[in-house]
Amino acid sequence: METLCWSNCKSYRESEYVIVGLDDESHSHAIRKGTSSAPDRIRKISKERDTYIENNLESLAYTNSGKPQSKIFDLGNISRQNIPFVYERIFSAGKIPITIGGDHSLTTEIIKELGKKRGPISLVYFDAHPDFLSSTRNFYGSVIYDSLPYINPKSSVMIGIRSPELEEIVNIKKYGISVFSPEDIQFYGFKQIINDILSKLGRNIYISFDMDCIDPSFAPGVSVPVPMGLNPITASILLKNITQCGIVGMDIMEVCPAFDIQDNTSHLASRMISELLSAVNNKVKNSDSIKIKN
Numbered sequence: 475m476e477t478l479c480w481s482n483c484k485s486y487r488e489s490e491y492v493i494v495g496l497d498d499e500s501h502s503h504a505i506r507k508g509t510s511s512a513p514d515r516i517r518k519i520s521k522e523r524d525t526y527i528e529n530n531l532e533s534l535a536y537t538n539s540g541k542p543q544s545k546i547f548d549l550g551n552i553s554r555q556n557i558p559f560v561y562e563r564i565f566s567a568g569k570i571p572i573t574i575g576g577d578h579s580l581t582t583e584i585i586k587e588l589g590k591k592r593g594p595i596s597l598v599y600f601d602a603h604p605d606f607l608s609s610t611r612n613f614y615g616s617v618i619y620d621s622l623p624y625i626n627p628k629s630s631v632m633i634g635i636r637s638p639e640l641e642e643i644v645n646i647k648k649y650g651i652s653v654f655s656p657e658d659i660q661f662y663g664f665k666q667i668i669n670d671i672l673s674k675l676g677r678n679i680y681i682s683f684d685m686d687c688i689d690p691s692f693a694p695g696v697s698v699p700v701p702m703g704l705n706p707i708t709a710s711i712l713l714k715n716i717t718q719c720g721i722v723g724m725d726i727m728e729v730c731p732a733f734d735i736q737d738n739t740s741h742l743a744s745r746m747i748s749e750l751l752s753a754v755n756n757k758v759k760n761s762d763s764i765k766i767k768n
């Protein structure tokens with residue numbers, strides 16, 4: 475099996491971060507099919523584009539923060555049915571899962587296991603769509619509603635939202651989840667917004683990153699694209715600042731390789747994971763504090 479290039483550890487036992495692929499899209503209603511091929515595609519592209527070969531030696535294309543200090547193990551792909559068993563073990567062992575989907579409904583299954591173990595979760599939900607429908611359940615459009623028993627809505631945030639349905643606007647107001655749209659970030663300024671986000675978050679921060687939060691000009695390979703999205707640099711700085719508050723897990727979902735352009739979206743997914751891993755043990759409060767370390 476091809477592993478993600480950031481996997482640097484030979485055994486599950488000694489790992490701190492566990493990469494898990496969920497190659498399933500059975501609860502998507504999207505017209506565009508193909509998110510189930512994303513985990514393997516992202517692994518393959520990470521080996522091609524974030525890895526350089528010189529004199530038969532592999533060299534990784536690190537972020538400016540340098541080599542991740544953590545032990546990262548790629549577990550491979552597992553089925554939707556095995557999520558409870560595998561994630562119960564991961565959370566019990568105090569490890570942090572980094573999941574690659576797959577359709578976004580898989581996040582609900584992970585949050586269930588996490589919530590059972592740790593109590594209410596502060597969910598950071600990067601997405602173009604609120605995924606907060608309640609009239610239809612148990613699919614990629616009802617992730618937030620289905621997760622309500624396991625999250626604290628008041629300490630949860632949505633980032634990148636720009637195409638809510640009427641029913642979702644009602645639910646957002648009813649449950650009091652804070653929403654930060656791409657226009658909010660542009661209008662109020664990045665520093666204001668990051669302070670607002672961090673002040674909302676409570677214990678047990680879990681980041682769910684739907685790749686469609688990013689503008690389709692940067693991330694065309696997603697199952698439900700929406701124009702006027704986040705710039706990847708903005709998303710990366712947000713991701714790193716939130717990660718430094720301490721996270722219990724992260725996922726990156728909805729990459730759809732069949733609709734990608736030259737695998738740019740898969741490559742961006744690999745970079746986002748490396749940026750997150752680089753932030754775990756390095757102090758990054760804002761972009762200008764990132765320095766290349768010798």
Ligand SMILES: [Mn+2]
Nearest residue numbers: 578601605684
């Ligand atoms: Mn989503």
